[in-house]
Amino acid sequence: MSEDSDFPGLNKKHGFFKVIERNQKDRDDYHHKQEPIKQARSGAVKSERRPQRRPPAELYRPPIQKGEGLxxxxxxxxxxxxxxxxxxxxxxxxxxxxxxxxxxxxxxxxxxxxxxxxxxxxxxxxx
Structure with missing residues (x-):
């Protein structure tokens, strides 16, 4: 499209667009720095917090009406x-x-x- 048209499109030289690009780059850099730290931390937490297994459930045996027995x-x-x-x-x-x-x-x-x-x-x- 030409500069003379009624809809010139997105001006990538505008300051607002430059701010968006800088934020995206900063966010990507921060994510790449935090990923190894996050993995190291999650590995340590997982080894510390292992869920305890429940003991096996006992089979319910209803009591017998006339005394106790098998x-x-x-x-x-x-x-x-x-x-x-x-x-x-x-x-x-x-x-x-x-x-x-x-x-x-x-x-x-x-x-x-x-x-x-x-x-x-x-x-x-x-x-």
Whole structure:
């Protein structure tokens, strides 16, 4: 465009434009000076402030209604009669099934079924 037109454009020789150029140069110089200082400072801070890891969350086990124990079983031994027993340690399936079969006078097949049921349940638990 020529100097004679109605829209001469931006005059780069004007003082305001020179101030803008000087500010941009100063800002760029300052940024280049501050970058190594900032990196050194952030490295020191990161090594000092390591976040502490939380301990692993414990699995919630609801309390058993009838006393404390590992788990509680309810078995319908005879139609209409339920037996409830608190098991305090694993591996007691046979012992529990024997006591239930003595109490309700169950035959060996039902005793064995109760024992297998308890052992299957214990194997499914994540203890």
């Amino acid at each position: 788990y509680c079983i309810e078995i319908e031994v005879v139609p209409g009669k339920w037996h409830q027993e608190v098991i305090e340690e694993t591996g007691r399936g046979r012992e529990v099934s024997r006591s239930i079969s003595r109490q309700y006078r169950l035959d060996t097949v039902k005793q064995q079924a109760i024992s297998e049921l308890i052992s299957e349940f214990e194997s499914s638990l994540e203890l």
